[in-house]
Amino acid sequence: xxxxxxxxxxxxxxxxxxxxxxxxxxxAPLASHSVQAKELKLAHWMSPRHSMHRYIMEPWxxxxxxxxxxxxxxxxxxxxxxxxxxxxxxxxAVDGIADITFGLPGFTASLFKRTGIIELxxxxxxxxxxxxxxxxxxxxxxxxxxxxxxxxxxVGESQIFMTKNKPIRKMSDLxxxxxxxxxxxxxxxxxxxxxxxxxxxxTRVYNALNTGxxxxxxxxxxxxxxxxxxxxxxxxxxxxxxxxxxxxIVMNRNSxxxxxxxxxxxxxxxxxxxxxxxxxxxxxxxxxxxxxTVRNTGKHEIITLSAEETAKLTKAALAFRKAxxxxxxxxxxxxxxxxxxxxxx
Numbered sequence: 001x002x003x004x005x006x007x008x009x010x011x012x013x014x015x016x017x018x019x020x021x022x023x024x025x026x027x028a029p030l031a032s033h034s035v036q037a038k039e040l041k042l043a044h045w046m047s048p049r050h051s052m053h054r055y056i057m058e059p060w061x062x063x064x065x066x067x068x069x070x071x072x073x074x075x076x077x078x079x080x081x082x083x084x085x086x087x088x089x090x091x092x093a094v095d096g097i098a099d100i101t102f103g104l105p106g107f108t109a110s111l112f113k114r115t116g117i118i119e120l121x122x123x124x125x126x127x128x129x130x131x132x133x134x135x136x137x138x139x140x141x142x143x144x145x146x147x148x149x150x151x152x153x154x155v156g157e158s159q160i161f162m163t164k165n166k167p168i169r170k171m172s173d174l175x176x177x178x179x180x181x182x183x184x185x186x187x188x189x190x191x192x193x194x195x196x197x198x199x200x201x202x203t204r205v206y207n208a209l210n211t212g213x214x215x216x217x218x219x220x221x222x223x224x225x226x227x228x229x230x231x232x233x234x235x236x237x238x239x240x241x242x243x244x245x246x247x248x249i250v251m252n253r254n255s256x257x258x259x260x261x262x263x264x265x266x267x268x269x270x271x272x273x274x275x276x277x278x279x280x281x282x283x284x285x286x287x288x289x290x291x292x293t294v295r296n297t298g299k300h301e302i303i304t305l306s307a308e309e310t311a312k313l314t315k316a317a318l319a320f321r322k323a324x325x326x327x328x329x330x331x332x333x334x335x336x337x338x339x340x341x342x343x344x345x
Contacts, residue, residue, distance in 0.1 A: 038263070040074045040255065043082040043098035045089065045203065050226045051286050052102065052247070053078060056152075056279050063270055072263055074100065086201050090250065094147045099255040105246050106183025107201065112246075113328065114141045117338050118155055119185040120324065121241040121317035127280030130155030130244050133342035135273045140338045149256040151267065152249035154276035156220045156283040159186070159243045162233035163216035164209050169237070169303055171312045180205050180217040182245050185324070189243060190218060192320040193313060206232055220245070222286035230294045238291075239305030241317040247279070 042061070046053060053076070061074040082098045089103030090111070105112035106119065115134070117123070124130030131154035134141065142150070161168045161179070168174060174195040181187040187197035198214050202223065208214045210232040217229070221238075224230045249271070256264070294300035305313070328335035339345075 038072050038259075040099040040251075041077055041082065042074050042100040042102070042249075043077045043080075043089070043092060044102040045080045045084070045086045046078060046226065048076075048078050050078075051222060051282055052279065055282050056275065057102065057249075060270060060275065064266065067266055067270075072266070086203060090148070090248070093250045093252050096252045096254060098252070100151065100249060100251045102247070102249050104182060105248055106186070109184040112144050113333055114144050114335075114338055115153070115246055116183060116185050117328075117335055118246050118342075119183060119243060120321045120339075121189060121243055121314070122321065123339070123342065123344050124155055124242055124244050127155055127157060127244070127282070127284040128277050129280075130246075131273075131276040131280035133344070134246065135276065136343065137338050137341035140334060140341055145250065148250035148253060150248065151251055151271040152276045152279060153246065154280040154283075155244040155246050156280070157222060157244065157287045158220070158238075159218050159240060159245070160221055161216050161218055161235075161237040161240070162209075162224075162229055163235045163237070164212075164233055166215060167235040167237070167301065167303055168216065169305070170309045171316070177215040178213075180208065180214045180219070182219065186218060186243060186245070188324065189317055189320055192316050202227060205229070209233060218243075220283065220287070221290040222283060224290040224293060225286075230300070233294075234299065235301050235303060236291065236294060237303045237305065239310045241310070241314040243317075249275075 042057060044053065044057070048054070057076055061076060065073045077098065083092050086103055087107045089101045090105070090108055092098050093101040105115045109116055118130055118134055124133060134153050134155070163177075166173065166177065168177075171193060174190075174193050177195045178198050179190050179195045180200045181190050181197040182202065184199070187199055190197040200208060200214070202219065205214070205217050205219070205223075206227060206229065209217060209229070217233070221236070224233075224236075259267070291302055295302055325335040325339070
């Protein structure tokens with residue numbers, strides 16, 4: 001378990017900090033009498049080395065502390081310090097175990113069927129694009145999130161296959177392979193390609209791949225470094241139809257309601273769509289950086305599917321998408337309206 005990790009910065013007097021906030025956000029300065037000393041807990045299950053910790057959460061906590069002269073802070077609890085495993089992250093926010101949590105809606109996909117539409121093949125073409133589309137459809141997605149306050153909602157990098165013993169060079173190679181998947185939607189896509197999906201939290205993949213419990217994993221390339229998959233996977237197959245996982249940062253409703261008006265204003269001005277777009281872009285940037293760590297090592301192989309094989313996967317994936325949207329509509333979920341709000345035809 002990682003030790004508790006705090007990012008709070010004692011700063012200048014509150015009047016000066018209010019001026020910093022105004023300069024950074026363009027909002028009116030915080031009134032010194034309205035800001036109460038307060039600390040929020042932000043929980044996630046990853047290492048402090050993870051890109052979302054280093055480039056999203058940590059800078060944000062610094063911004064909050066600086067804007068209030070250390071009177072209002074957010075303390076990060078990484079490595080599962082407030083509860084092990086990524087699956088329960090949403091529940092930890094709902095229950096108030098942490099004031100703020102980071103996680104994947106795909107781990108509790110039954111709660112986020114509308115949000116999960118962003119995972120459908122061909123819906124996104126980049127991290128910022130997918131994040132933009134989520135916020136375009138927010139009015140239709142937001143009912144699923146009524147138990148929490150959404151601070152960020154974005155997508156990660158495009159998924160690739162990582163395998164240990166058998167390379168995936170064509171669609172037929174997937175037949176019978178046990179592939180870890182991060183969500184129900186992606187499990188259904190993998191099944192449409194002929195593989196056997198194995199739903200599994202990312203924290204269990206290293207051992208499962210190393211011991212042969214699974215043959216491969218469908219995930220973003222950033223995990224090569226952040227979860228050390230470069231140590232256990234030999235083959236990395238890219239060129240799949242675009243599939244991206246959504247991520248969230250959410251806040252407990254009671255914790256939100258207890259904030260002052262100025263504290264709420266500060267959080268809203270430093271999170272939301274802008275933070276989400278930044279996070280999506282960071283994930284995209286991690287793809288090549290991570291692949292470069294296994295490129296030309298003599299121990300790994302990066303495979304780019306041929307245009308013909310990509311076309312086969314795309315055809316099957318889009319057929320799945322059409323059937324999935326129809327099934328969702330029949331179940332009363334306005335999948336067509338959500339895709340239209342996202343600008344997807």
